[in-house]
Amino acid sequence: MKDVDDLIESAADLADRGLSKGEIADELNVSRETASWLVERSGGAPTANREEPASSPGDIHVDWSAVGRDSKRMSAIATAMADMLAKHGEGVDLTIGIEKAGTPIATLIARELETDLGSYTPAKHQWEEGDIADLGGTFSRNFAGIRDRECYIVDDTITSGTTMRETIEAVRAEDGDPLACIVLADKQGIDELEGVPVYSLLQVISVRKDD
Numbered sequence: 001m002k003d004v005d006d007l008i009e010s011a012a013d014l015a016d017r018g019l020s021k022g023e024i025a026d027e028l029n030v031s032r033e034t035a036s037w038l039v040e041r042s043g044g045a046p047t048a049n050r051e052e053p054a055s056s057p058g059d060i061h062v063d064w065s066a067v068g069r070d071s072k073r074m075s076a077i078a079t080a081m082a083d084m085l086a087k088h089g090e091g092v093d094l095t096i097g098i099e100k101a102g103t104p105i106a107t108l109i110a111r112e113l114e115t116d117l118g119s120y121t122p123a124k125h126q127w128e129e130g131d132i133a134d135l136g137g138t139f140s141r142n143f144a145g146i147r148d149r150e151c152y153i154v155d156d157t158i159t160s161g162t163t164m165r166e167t168i169e170a171v172r173a174e175d176g177d178p179l180a181c182i183v184l185a186d187k188q189g190i191d192e193l194e195g196v197p198v199y200s201l202l203q204v205i206s207v208r209k210d211d
Helices: 004-016 021-028 032-042 071-088 102-113 162-173
Strands: 094-098 116-121 150-158 177-186 196-203
Touching (some): 004 021, 004 032, 102 177, 116 162
16 A cells, blocks of 8 residues: 555445444554545545545554565564563463454464463444444453453554553453553554553654644
8 A cells, every 4th residue: 555545545445345434444554533534535425515525634554464464474573572562471361452453463472472362342343423432342252251360452553542542441341450552553652551551563653844
């Protein structure tokens, strides 16, 4: 994916497949606001009385498909991420992946650290418009349960921190104890959320001159 036009085309294709704007945001590794802008720009979601979409939101697209498409590369990345988490000790026996992209990474990390595997579907996958606080995420019953366990939380990117914060709160609601979070790329330079340390292989920093 080379430029914004490619992103707009991809957003249109995903919208045509019936994905929610929250799922599109997840697939393209952009914020929900950016996903809305891309879909509107493509014409995939007409808005009443709209002549032209609003100006582009400030965001950074992270394309890690060169890693994601190859299991050997993914394993190498997961090994590096597992190494960053290992300093928290040997008592952790659960790794939770945030759907969709976080779960395959978490699977490889769990194998590396010899933990069980959990999977969380965030509220944004249901999101189209309005307040996301009205929606709720879920833990998959096909994976390991929390059961008062210490755990790690894994995702591919942090855009605003909303999804990671939601997952931390969901784990605690199940009486779990999240000891650390890790992502491939962090767009915000976040060191901790809700008292939980956040690690990343890459921190992406936008440098732009104010008007």
